[in-house]
Ligand SMILES: Nc1ncnc2c1ncn2[C@@H]1O[C@H](COP(=O)(O)OP(=O)(O)O)[C@@H](O)[C@H]1O
């Protein structure tokens with residue numbers, strides 16, 4: 001049997017656990033005429049959840065990760081490439097004739113993919129993107145309702161100042177598309193969707209994704225560890241205590257424990273030796289990270305690592321607040337129930353440093 005744990009990329013089928021209510025909720029929104037906004041820290045499972053739901057529906061899905069997009073015309077190019085994948089060329093060809101800037105499209109015989117390029121007048125030119133979005137709406141008018149997923153949507157803030165407003169002006173008229181906006185930066189996502197003066201104010205149904213509940217994750221781990229040890233209960237619990245049910249780190253740690261148990265017998269200190277091994281693998285990254293942050297941010301990270309109160313830091317509240325915001329933006333800390341360090345391995349590394 002191959003290792004039943006997976007971390008880093010989208011998980012589905014056997015690697016995906018729980019999220020039963022969230023799956024249902026996502027499905028319900030997508031079968032209504034509403035748009036969906038899904039927020040959580042990085043690596044909590046947004047992409048996996050939406051991928052699972054959209055795969056289960058017999059509808060065209062256009063998925064675009066905005067981290068790949070470099071400017072506004074590039075956004076249009078990426079999107080059009082995806083559109084060309086969901087429908088037959090014959091069905092789309094005549095619609096492209098209405099474009100104000102005609103794209104160059106060529107079949108790459110090596111990959112069998114369509115290569116697309118616009119020759120826009122400037123890096124802020126919105127016209128190609130508007131035309132592509134309206135093209136998707138036209139496809140929706142004729143056939144099944146497309147789902148357009150914009151992953152890491154907070155990135156649009158950096159593409160162009162006017163983009164949110166322009167985007168909203170076009171897609172608010174679309175009646176045959178469900179838009180899904182995923183975001184890993186809660187503060188920016190809330191700024192986009194929850195502040196009154198933002199063009200996307202209350203644009204859709206807002207959902208937040210939490211960590212996977214203990215009992216579901218426990219069962220998931222235990223049944224898989226049963227194949228390699230009779231100490232599966234103890235081990236599963238210890239893993240979850242260490243990772244605090246963080247989806248990604250739990251799968252990562254479980255993966256390495258499982259690898260270990262495939263080759264060696266269970267020992268009482270197995271968890272610690274796997275953890276210490278992982279920490280020493282990342283020692284350089286941790287050092288580098290630590291050296292790039294400010295004194296205030298270090299103080300905050302240490303306080304969180306030791307699970308002490310933020311308010312105990314002898315600095316003005318505003319200074320602490322800016323520090324927290326900076327660390328959230330970098331993804332070094334997350335806010336689930338409360339502020340905590342994102343990476344349990346880094347947390348242990350840091351505690352080791354403090355006690356050196
Ligand atoms: N439902 C789930 N069950 C088990 N593991 C999950 C689940 N969702 C996410 N994970 C773990 O978290 C990792 C990151 O998931 P991903 O969907 O890429 O998160 P996000 O899009 O929020 O960054 C996955 O590779 C997997 O290890």
Ligand SMILES: [Mg+2]
Nearest residue numbers: 046047048151
């Ligand atoms: Mg993602």
